[in-house]
Amino acid sequence: MNKAKNRWSKCLIILAAAGLLTMATSSEPSVKAEASSSQGKFTMSYLFFGSPNSYTSQVDKSGQTLDVVSPSYFNIQADGSLQLSDSLQPSFITDMHARGKKVVPFLSNDFDRTLGEKAIDNREALVNQIVKAIEDNKLDGINLDIENVDAAYRDKYTDMVKMLRDKIPSRMEVSVAVAANPTGTTKSWIALYDYKALAAVSDYLMVMAYDESYPGDPTPGPVASLPFVEKSIQYAVTQAPADKIVLGVPFYGRYWNQDAAANGSGVSDQTLMNLIDMYKGTVRYDAISQSPVATFTISPTDAESSVYGNKLGPGDYTVWFENEQSLKEKLKLVDKYNLKGTGSWSLNQESSDTWDYYSLWSDGFYFADMQKHWAQADVLAAANRGWMLGIAADRFEPDAALTRAEAATIIVRVLGLKAEAGAIGASFSDVPATHWAWQDIQTAKMSGLIQGISSDRFAPDQIMTREQMSVLLSRALKLTSQASGGAAAKGFTDVPAGSWSAEAIAAMSSNGLVNGYADGTFHPSASLTRGEMAALLSRAQPLLTK
Structure with missing residues (x-):
């Protein structure tokens, strides 16, 4: 095991014990399990x-x-x-x-x-x-x-x-x-x-x-x-x-009209959208070619338009595009x-x-709920590494809270752990063999990476808070703040200088791993979302590979 993986192991043992890292989902653990690069295609x-x-x-x-x-x-x-x-x-x-x-x-x-x-x-x-x-x-x-x-x-x-x-x-x-x-x-x-x-x-x-x-x-x-x-x-x-x-x-289409000389002339998808708008055109989708087709009519009294310097004369237009x-x-x-x-x-x-x-x-991740989402790049990086999956082929749920069951799954995926035959011990009473994460939870437990909240309970659906994540990750990475913990923590109005998590939050913040909110708060008791976890992994990666 290399130095980077050792750092990951140490980090994950601490995080997983309190359920502060989650990566897979509670219903669809096999959407895209393996990938070779965080960079994607x-x-x-x-x-x-x-x-x-x-x-x-x-x-x-x-x-x-x-x-x-x-x-x-x-x-x-x-x-x-x-x-x-x-x-x-x-x-x-x-x-x-x-x-x-x-x-x-x-x-x-x-x-x-x-x-x-x-x-x-x-x-x-x-x-x-x-x-x-x-x-x-x-x-x-x-x-x-x-x-x-x-x-x-x-x-x-x-x-x-x-x-x-x-x-x-x-x-x-x-x-x-x-x-x-x-x-x-x-x-x-x-x-x-x-x-x-x-x-x-x-x-x-x-x-x-x-x-x-x-x-x-x-x-x-x-x-x-x-x-x-x-x-x-x-x-x-x-x-x-x-x-x-x-x-x-x-990123373009081609248009046809009564002017044979213009047959197949190019038009950008961007310009075409404006033309359809301007001339109240219609669009149909051709199922055989899997291509859209637009039609519009320019009358002699309509405002003039041109495409790449070529004037569009009056008439009926057909445009195949993307x-x-x-x-x-x-x-x-x-x-x-x-x-x-x-x-x-x-x-x-x-x-x-x-x-x-x-x-x-x-990249092969068809998450409709990630379009325009602030964490898209981070989710893609985690997904391409095979660390985080969607809850279905078309959904990631970036704003859902993370759970302990997901924490066990990420440990197994990040470290590439495999269950050894005959090595699985007794299950937790609240994690039956039919549970989606049973195998990963058992593998993580047998590897000494995660424990239950008691001898027979794991609490797989328990969520993690932002301050718990800050404390445990700062310990795992041995982070220190540039100033004293209390002084730096005063930047967040809802993190008192003497609170148990103040020093860790300050250390995480000064190392660029966590941010507060626009109103100066940190929301220490708030849950950590899946999107936030992906962002944290991206930020922590340089420290974890030192």
């Missing part, structure tokens, strides 16, 4: 629309969701050499690094076949230019997004990626955006991408599982129907490891196929509620 997004001055605010809207942002800093000149975009701002890179996010620009040929071919033919010089640009601008790698180049360039393109991987330090990212290939075709530009070979020389493949309908498409249809997306994943995982596949999801329901169905596939994570095209196109659920669903 990888998430990246492209930055293309809007002023570069708005890039930081665009990212900030996503909260803690994104690991990598990929701005359009790298372009290709007519001779195949690198051109740095005017949108490159050192201040944005600094901002992202301060937020713990990597900046990995994408190299694009803007779907121009000639430019793409020139770049690949000029790959040795281009690679050297990219490596220098990454180093000069303190960037974190490169995402290659070369599209619409004939499959005859397949091996040359793979060689270009290999050159980059060989010359860019391994701590930096080399990733490749690849076209979705739901039918496994070996023809057309889609066959440019040798998934197997590219995966071997890159960190991941960002599968562009969108543009099922496309600009100029005469037939209205989904941008990314669920069958199209799933078949694209199924092909990808036959060619490359699932943990090197990133599912690309769209909403919360369709995106959630796509995000579920990440867990189903155990993919590395997701990417998206692109920031500043998503609807305003997208980030309320994105991390939950991509």
Whole structure:
């Protein structure tokens, strides 16, 4: 057992004895029992629309969701050499690094076949230019997004990626955006991408599982129907490891009207919501494609609108797009196929509620009651470690009080304890073998980590208070306050300087582990909620691993 786990053991013995830690639920102990990382699934997004001055605010809207942002800093000149975009701002890179996010620009040929071919033919010089640009601008790698180049360039393109991987330090990212290939075709530009070979020389493949309908498409249809997306994943995982596949999801739709030249033109989900509102449109959900479809009519007397500078004339419009329901169905596939994570095209196109659920669903935790909840990130961290589960597949109950039975369960999960055959002793009279936590309570007891409130009673449903948690955790971590306990405790009007918990509360507070309320109180006798426990685990983690 390592030092960190020893610290956890000591902490949990004390906490569990008084029932101050809880993690699972009283009715659903098997929703998502194991996970390998507190970070959850990888998430990246492209930055293309809007002023570069708005890039930081665009990212900030996503909260803690994104690991990598990929701005359009790298372009290709007519001779195949690198051109740095005017949108490159050192201040944005600094901002992202301060937020713990990597900046990995994408190299694009803007779907121009000639430019793409020139770049690949000029790959040795281009690679050297990219490596220098990454180093000069303190960037974190490169995402290659070369599209619409004939499959005859397949091996040359793979060689270009290999050159980059060989010359860019391994701590930096080399990733490749690849076209979705739901039918496994070996023809057309889609066959440019040798998934197997590219995966071997890159960190991941960002599968562009969108543009099922496309600009100029005469037939209205989904941008990314669920069958199209799933078949694209199924092909990808036959060619490359699932943990090197990133599912690309769209934040946009496409519209059709009487103007054939506009068929399949793109519109952001964000803009579309405004258009539906403005023109009193309607939305239906297509069950087969798992995609929403909007219709609206612009009359000659209506206020004018435009999309990406293109005026929308009078007429009837049909728009296939993405909403919360369709995106959630796509995000579920990440867990189903155990993919590395997701990417998206692109920031500043998503609807305003997208980030309320994105991390939950991509990580495989479908807790509707965690959307917009203050403890969402902490609950995700605990859930991804397998420490805290929901009470059902769709509910976590973050505001429910913690119980002693849950405390026993967390001990077992955090320490990875297993019941030994024949080692289970007599049950507590109030914890029959049919109780959901019976096994964990017995395992924790036999391991010497938790005891009952008497020789034959455990009180599994008893709740824990905030001051009990403060006292026991401060002892476990051997915390001291920066000032004397009494002096620091005076900051909370309901914690008298001489009370039994004042010193512990002061120590916890001065170490940043607990907070009071806006009115200056601490509520020492209040119960600790499941959401608060998740937050406490996040805060305590650095101290527990010292």
